[in-house]
Amino acid sequence: MDARTCRHYWHKLESALWIAGAALLVTYLAIRIDATWGSERDLSRLDVSSPPDVSTWSSSRVQAYQASALVETDPLIGVVEIPAVGLQVPLYSDTSELHLNRGAGLIPGMARPGSTGNIGVAGHRDGYFRSLRNVKVGEIIDVRTRGARYRYRISSVAVVPSTDARLLGPTARPAITLVTCYPFYFVGNAPQRFVVRGVLVHSEET
Secondary structure (H helix, E strand, O other): OOHHHHHHHHHHHHHHHHHHHHHHHHHHHHHHHHHHHHHHHHHHOOOOOOOOOOOOOOHHHHHHHHHHOOOOOOOOOEEEEEHHHOEEEEEEOOOOHHHHHHOEEEOOOOEOOOOOOEEEEEOOOOOHHHHHHHOOOOOEEEEEOOOEEEEEEEEEEEEEEOOOOHHHOOOOOOEEEEEEEEOOOOOOOOOEEEEEEEEEEEEEEO
16 A cells, blocks of 8 residues: 555544534534423423522432433323422322432332322432432422322421331322432432322312
8 A cells, every 4th residue: 555545544544533523513412402391391391490400419319310211111100299309300100210210100009190009209318319318298299280280398307227018008088209319419229208198278270
């Protein structure tokens, strides 16, 4: 291979590498933008457009959230909000890892919004539900679905062993129970659960 041919070869290779690098950069930016707004697109179906504040989330949870935004999920059940602590989380039909990375999920075997009984909602302690560490008895939990709004007043906040499921049992009054792992900043599998119970005080069709 003569010098001219060699220079031509390296010039074409350099151009190809620059094109490939630019394409990768564009793809990366598109993924980041889509990840940032993926959950918000879900929320916007229920007229909620504020992006989540991930400043207190773990880095691994932020990455899992971004990755989940690239995957098709089930339709939203609703949105759970606790205005006092700035919580606003999309609610999905189950507690699959995909849905918990995207928001919060209904615990199987418990009540659903609009039915009587105890609605169980699970979320990750290092994501959306990290803000639960600041809740207080008496504050409000709002659950909005496509056709109704339910308002609950927090009646208790408890830390229980991971094996204690008594607070997930049926209730005489309509209630909601939010559950996450505890301690919030524990490294590894957390040994306890942080449980927030609210009782229904108002409901209305929307």
